[in-house]
Amino acid sequence: MFDSKVVRRRRAALAIFVALSVALLTAYFGESGGGVLHTLQRGAQEAFAPLETGATRALKPFRDFFGWVGDTVDAKDENEELRSEVEELRKRLAENATGAEDAGQLRGLVKLQRSEGFPLGTEPVAARVIARSPTVWYSTVKIDKGRSDGLREDHPVIAAGGLAGKVTSVTGGTAEVTLITDASSAVSAQVMPSGASGIVKPEVGKPDDLLLDFVNRSRRVTEGTTVVTSGFTSQRVESRFPRGVPIGTVARVDLDEVELYQRVHVKPFADLQRLDIVQVLTEKGQPRATAGTVEGPP
């Protein structure tokens, strides 16, 4: 009934595919960013970009329909939340205007130079999301702007006024953005106005709830305050983001008796599950290749 030759051939086929996959995994981890597999990956991404752009545009009505159903269900709750947020922000705006006036005067008194962080020292480039990672374990999106538009690796990416991620790989016409919800992401951040600093990390499977970890227990953090990028280099993680990019608001604070640090839950400003348009913060005055420029060895 069972042909042993067929059984052997079938098992051998499976063993070959598994061995090939493991070899690919090992080679990918072992090589540098300029290795064969990484180069192949960049080439494939460039080749797929026109297809992905076409598919994104063609299927937009379907995505909008599903989005509309979800939005309609959430609209009432969201409306109430936004009303209370507007009231809170109006109060803070008045406080900030007074604070900015005082800060300007004090800066003049001590002759402190104004540092060009966000948004003064950056030039935003708008881009459309053309593909996104299919699993929760890798939170990446692909955008339709690349090296020819002035994008470089580590440029910060924002959406809806909040930090969304950073550029991790660039080709001529596309770029890959690793979101702050990716398992490998870590952003040094500060709570404003208290100045308590920590590292924002994601929790896989909860894109609306980031964790601000390593915040000293002695620093008081209150709900509703804003978390921004701190823009400094710590021993644990080097910040690739300019100072002052808003990340989100403090949603909850966990105070564990045993822990040295408090855990702050942050609700991101950017809706990271529904990114359609993003902005890449390029450096101001950075030269850009024109559309007709061909990059190649001199």
Added chain:
Amino acid sequence: MRLTPGALARAALLALLAVILQLSGVGPMRILGGHPELVPLAVGAVALYAGSVPGAAMGFCTGFLLDLAVGGTVGVSSLVLSAVGYGVGRYREVRDPAHGLMPIPVGAAATLGFLLAFAAVSFMLDVGAAVSPLVLRDMLVSTALNAILALPVFALCRRLLRPVLLVDPFERRRRRGPAREPGPLGLRGLEA
């Protein structure tokens, strides 16, 4: 499945369609926290209609394409989808399923297997972040969505692969239908 250039072209077209639609079409559609997963459905369909070895080959190639297109760790999806394709193919070879609704449980099982195995491999590769139990909920939602999508996706895959299949399990079912009436008793043996 006959190993002809036509069969390879059809399988390649199916893999490309599944990957592109997954990344740019259904991937961004969030429904109750989950989203449809076209890739395991396509691999499961090929394995169900063509068998374990074509299923594993399709899984490997589609996974490789997916990893290249998405910029993820190359090899993870290939490993997981090869196993999914082989598993579904073996089920077909051992049980010989022929029921018209078979794509629903097969699609759901292929999706759940893919998601669980992908999570396991990701854990082994050292995830540097905390993992929420909500991941399990999202997996179940995606599995349910794929169970709904399984019938049309499998039908489309069958239509594409039918000319190159050696044996179509659903075709055989039709042949197993009721025997022809031989006619009235007195005329037996006289029909053409």
